[in-house]
Amino acid sequence: MKPSRSLFAGLALVVGVGLGAPSVLEAQEEVVEYRQSLMQAFRMHMGGVGAAMGDAAPMGHAVHHARAFNGMAQALANAFPTGSEGGRAVAAIWSDRDGFMDRVTAIQTATADLVEAAESGNAEAVSAAMQAVRGTCGACHQTYRDPASQ
Numbered sequence: 001m002k003p004s005r006s007l008f009a010g011l012a013l014v015v016g017v018g019l020g021a022p023s024v025l026e027a028q029e030e031v032v033e034y035r036q037s038l039m040q041a042f043r044m045h046m047g048g049v050g051a052a053m054g055d056a057a058p059m060g061h062a063v064h065h066a067r068a069f070n071g072m073a074q075a076l077a078n079a080f081p082t083g084s085e086g087g088r089a090v091a092a093i094w095s096d097r098d099g100f101m102d103r104v105t106a107i108q109t110a111t112a113d114l115v116e117a118a119e120s121g122n123a124e125a126v127s128a129a130m131q132a133v134r135g136t137c138g139a140c141h142q143t144y145r146d147p148a149s150q
């Protein structure tokens with residue numbers, strides 16, 4: 001929802017200038033940007049594992065990407081604090097906290113399995129684990145990400 005995001009940024013600027021200190025809205029916008037950067041990191045490390053499975057990077061790099069991936073998944077648990085509505089996050093993240101946290105746990109588990117598979121060096125295991133990880137992205141987006149701009 002880009003228009004409302006830039007509206008937020010504009011409001012944050014006005015309020016921030018008015019008070020001479022970072023506003024609540026600015027802080028909220030930073031939380032949204034932070035969690036979006038976690039998502040971008042997910043995408044990047046997914047590509048990294050793919051590269052390691054092909055010819056673009058040594059197979060051993062899959063371990064580095066998988067560990068970073070799992071770290072990002074741990075961070076996800078606290079990336080949607082109360083009062084940080086915005087971006088493409090839907091209200092159900094806060095109204096259905098248990099359901100959302102189930103999705104967070106799913107990606108934490110799937111990426112932990114990916115680390116194990118990457119450490120084993122078994123290409124088939126890595127590819128199966130990657131498939132499972134990818135499934136957790138879609139499962140969460142389907143329910144908790146605003147589809148309007150997909």
Ligand code: HEC
Nearest residue numbers: 036039042043086087088089103104107136137140144145
């Ligand atoms: C637990 C829920 C959840 C999981 C799991 C999840 N996402 Fe997301 N993702 C979201 C939500 C919610 C947003 C919208 C965030 C916002 O705009 O504030 C989002 C946004 C994104 C974005 C857009 C970021 C931007 O710059 O605006 C990308 C890319 C993305 N996710 C990729 C992934 C990938 C790849 C995975 C799996 C490896 C994944 N996500 C797993 C919930 C999830």
